Amino acid sequence: MSNRDAGFGVDTGPEPAAVRVGLIGCGRIGRMHADIITDDVPGLVLTAVADVVSEASAGVAAATGARASSIEELLAADDVDAVAICSSTDTHVDLVVAAAQAGKAIFCEKPVSLDLAQVDRAVAAVQAAQVPFMIGFNRRFDPGHKSVRDCVAEGGIGDLHVLRITSRDPAPPPPEYVAVSGGIFLDMAIHDFDMVRYVVASDVVEVFARGAVRVDPRIGEAGDVDTAMIMLTHADGTLTSIDLSREAVYGYDQRVEAFGSGGMAVSDNPARHAGWRRTKDATTGEPIPWFFLDRYMESYRAEWRAFHTYLTDGGASPSGIEDARATTAVALAAGRSLREGRPVRVEELG
Ligand SMILES: NC(=O)c1ccc[n+]([C@@H]2O[C@H](COP(=O)([O-])OP(=O)(O)OC[C@H]3O[C@@H](n4cnc5c(N)ncnc54)[C@H](O)[C@@H]3O)[C@@H](O)[C@H]2O)c1
Structure with missing residues (x-):
């Protein structure tokens, strides 16, 4: 059944069909999503916003023209076709369940939960209600990363042998955040585990992770690592490596390389602009x-365009509830591998 058949967010007026969104969680990412929905995506209309902190929802309401609402009113509102869950991670499962039971389409920020049993509660609610669901794995919509994925899917580099991902933040988060974040694999690498799933059309079956504290000893004291190498084995024999760091002094280093029998495809870091200069001593460019x-x-904007297309044209979710579950399982397997010093089969997680 397509979402159009189900009547999700579709009117009969001229294109594009209007999808009315209620957004819960008006913090850092919620504010950004509210702006994109309001300004950048034809067909999406932000009708209501809610937050447990009323100043937060009032601020977004004033900036966007949406009404500030309670969570209960938003979930029950006739002018909300889709709920965007952008609140703190520990609230996601309850809100997914409530939105599903209210019959709303759902966009949920990553991760659904740090706990697989809780993810399963969300999966069950979405499946029982048969509502559209999309998880906010925005990197799928980065044009460079997507070009690698499309090249692999089209056979442009022959048989895929190896995927390499480099994922480095510019600066570490505060140790207090690290202590409640779920750790480097669930908090940071979850995006990379999704990129793996997106590019390689074969499930991860085994995870081997090594980690070290090389950046900030307080991260170690908080029970986490700040530097890690992860090796993944896929069901079809493809091998993936991910190298993670909480601190790259030169910026946000995000690269994807697929290597196969017929060549390789690469998504490199974009410079701020294309200008560069050469002197007798050096060649330099923008950071x-x-x-x-x-x-x-751009990936966040494309993510919302994809959500609109998904709700109005139907088809499979661009990043569905099964992607949310699979990435959480791989992240938990990585944590267990690091703690136990051995490769961990994903099926051990259940
Ligand atoms: N996809 C991405 O690139 C990306 C980037 C950053 C954050 N995130 C995810 O987005 C979520 C929010 O992160 P953030 O950085 O915006 O955090 P934040 O702390 O800035 O904002 C969270 C907001 O949620 C509100 N909130 C807390 N409990 C609530 C509840 N029960 N109901 C309604 N509102 C509630 C808080 O008052 C706050 O305004 C997290 O799950 C995070 O992992 C995703």
Whole structure:
């Protein structure tokens, strides 16, 4: 059944069909999504916003023209076709369940939960209600990363042998954040585990992770690592490596390389602009973007365009609830591998 058949967010007026969005969680990422929905995506209309902190929702309401609402009113509102869950991670599962039971289409920021049993509760609610669901794995919509994926899918580099991902933040988060974040694999590498799933059309079956504290000893004291290497084995024999760091002094270093029997496809870091200069001593160019909001802005816009298309044209979710579950399982397997010093089969996680 397509979402159009189900009547999700579709009117009969001229194109594009209007999808009315209610957004929960008006923090850093919620504010960005509210702006994109309001300004950048024809067909999406932000009708209501909610947050447990009323000043936060009032601020977004004033900036966008949406009404500030309670969570209960938003979930019950006739003028909300889709709920965007952008609140803190520990609220996601309850809100997914409530939105599904209210019959709303759902966009949920990553991760659904740090706990696989809780993810399964969300999966069950979405499946029982048969509502559209999309998880906010925005890197799928980065034009460079997508070009690698499309090249692999079209056979442009023959048989895929190896995928390499480099994922480095410019600066570490505060140790207090690290202590509640779920750790480097669930908090940071979850995007990379999704990129793996996106590019390689074969499930991860085994994870071997090594980690070290090379950046900030307080991250170690908080029970985490700040530097890691992860090796993944896929069901079809493809091998993936991911190298992670919480600190790259030159910026937000995000690269993807697929290597196969017929060549390789690469998504490199974009410079801020294409200008560069050469002197007798050196050739220099612009630095790479500093943080995720610089680097991935276009991907967030494309993510919302994809959500609109998904709700109005139907078809499979661009990043569905099964992607949310699979990436959480791989992240948990990486954590277990690091703790136990051995390769971990993903099926051990259940
Ligand atoms: N896809 C990405 O690139 C990306 C980037 C950053 C954050 N995120 C995810 O987005 C989510 C929010 O992150 P953030 O950086 O915006 O955090 P934040 O702390 O800036 O904002 C969270 C907001 O949620 C509100 N909130 C808390 N409990 C709530 C509840 N029960 N109901 C309604 N609102 C509630 C808080 O008051 C706050 O305004 C997290 O799950 C995070 O992992 C995703």
